[in-house]
Amino acid sequence: xxxxxxxxxxxxxxxxxxxxxLFFDLVFVFALARLSxxxxxxxxxxxxxxxxxxxxxxxxxxxxxxxxxxxxxPQQPLIxxxxxxxxxxxxxxxxxAPEAFGEQGxxxxxxxxxxQIGRNAGAVLLLRGHKGRRVFARQLFWFGVSAxxxxxxxxxxxxxxxxxxxxxxxxxxxSFALGLPTPRLGRSFERVAEFAISAEHLAxxxxxxxxxxxxxxxxVTGLTFSRGRFEPDRVSAVVFAFATTALMWRIYxxxxxxxxxxxxxxxxxxxxxxxxxxxxxxxxxxxxxxIAVGDELVIEHPLGHTPSVWIIVILxxxxxxxxxxxxxxxxxxxRVSRSRPIGVLVLAAISPAAFFLPPLLVAMAxxxxxxxxxxxxxxxxxxxxxxxxxxxx
Numbered sequence: 001x002x003x004x005x006x007x008x009x010x011x012x013x014x015x016x017x018x019x020x021x022l023f024f025d026l027v028f029v030f031a032l033a034r035l036s037x038x039x040x041x042x043x044x045x046x047x048x049x050x051x052x053x054x055x056x057x058x059x060x061x062x063x064x065x066x067x068x069x070x071x072x073x074p075q076q077p078l079i080x081x082x083x084x085x086x087x088x089x090x091x092x093x094x095x096x097a098p099e100a101f102g103e104q105g106x107x108x109x110x111x112x113x114x115x116q117i118g119r120n121a122g123a124v125l126l127l128r129g130h131k132g133r134r135v136f137a138r139q140l141f142w143f144g145v146s147a148x149x150x151x152x153x154x155x156x157x158x159x160x161x162x163x164x165x166x167x168x169x170x171x172x173x174x175s176f177a178l179g180l181p182t183p184r185l186g187r188s189f190e191r192v193a194e195f196a197i198s199a200e201h202l203a204x205x206x207x208x209x210x211x212x213x214x215x216x217x218x219x220v221t222g223l224t225f226s227r228g229r230f231e232p233d234r235v236s237a238v239v240f241a242f243a244t245t246a247l248m249w250r251i252y253x254x255x256x257x258x259x260x261x262x263x264x265x266x267x268x269x270x271x272x273x274x275x276x277x278x279x280x281x282x283x284x285x286x287x288x289x290x291i292a293v294g295d296e297l298v299i300e301h302p303l304g305h306t307p308s309v310w311i312i313v314i315l316x317x318x319x320x321x322x323x324x325x326x327x328x329x330x331x332x333x334x335r336v337s338r339s340r341p342i343g344v345l346v347l348a349a350i351s352p353a354a355f356f357l358p359p360l361l362v363a364m365a366x367x368x369x370x371x372x373x374x375x376x377x378x379x380x381x382x383x384x385x386x387x388x389x390x391x392x393x
Contacts, residue, residue, distance in 0.1 A: 031094035032216040036292035089115030109154035138180035203261035213288040233302040241295040247370035256332040263332040263389035280328035287320030302360040318366035
């Protein structure tokens with residue numbers, strides 16, 4: 001190990017997220033808002049698929065940067081440069097997102113490939129002589145592989161672009177799930193020392209990203225409401241939108257949200273626990289994107305007929321959040337509170353009746369469901385000692 005490379009490593013006694021990481025997260029308020037705009041402008045199955053592909057790409061940027069700062073010290077100027085460059089790349093990708101499947105396809109794909117390859121190539125160069133460079137070398141290899149369908153898709157159009165970009169995302173996520181098997185380097189899971197995980201740091205980063213997602217809901221709600229008059233129906237829509245956001249925060253932090261670090265540390269397989277937690281948060285963030293679209297639609301058009309596609313985002317967004325929260329809770333306690341699946345079933349059960357209700361009343365339903373879950377959580381916890389994490393074996 002060279003002294004220079006060793007000085008770039010994050011020390012175990014510094015598990016807290018740094019100001020740089022908080023600064024980096026700010027760009028994702030804008031990114032999530034742009035994804036919501038993309039879905040709003042293409043509110044159909046094709047648009048939903050395109051938004052999902054873009055969300056998975058942006059999530060990969062955030063997750064890989066979080067893993068970078070989990071291993072390398074964000075206080076070091078060279079690491080700060082890598083993170084800030086990634087932040088700027090994310091800003092450009094987010095700006096191009098609504099037209100990524102149109103005129104800005106090459107911009108989005110080109111910046112994405114340059115950002116992912118550039119960050120990992122920089123880490124490989126900085127860690128010369130240190131075994132930890134193999135982690136980033138594997139990621140560099142697979143982002144190089146996925147770059148082919150990313151760029152090929154950017155120079156095609158319509159269905160071909162969607163298929164090629166979906167293939168690129170699949171290559172990245174499947175390779176990670178398999179341990180990034182790379183010629184001459186093997187798989188990451190076979191080298192536990194390379195995958196040392198700071199449970200406290202990762203838990204804090206996931207919590208921060210979820211709060212950033214809620215910030216996007218506040219931003220969309222406020223901007224949409226400010227574009228019109230303060231009329232009773234629009235004010236009511238804002239009340240339901242804000243209540244839904246606040247209740248999501250309350251449900252998220254209740255017990256499991258505050259014990260994630262302890263659960264990852266206590267897990268028999270911390271890496272698996274971290275990956276499952278990442279997927280749970282991805283599901284919750286996908287729900288937030290859908291909720292933002294529903295909030296904007298309801299605030300702009302609180303009365304009148306509710307199209308079926310509106311019902312899907314208004315009720316489906318909270319359902320995705322509850323599904324992700326249930327997965328998250330299982331990873332912490334090894335069980336899921338009944339209120340989570342019951343809430344999802346209630347939202348699904350009332351969807352047929354929503355065809356006959358105005359958007360404002362449809363939006364009231366998830367707020368009431370989430371309120372019921374929050375009350376159930378509080379009642380179950382009253383008078384009982386704090387529950388300790390018990391991750392599945």
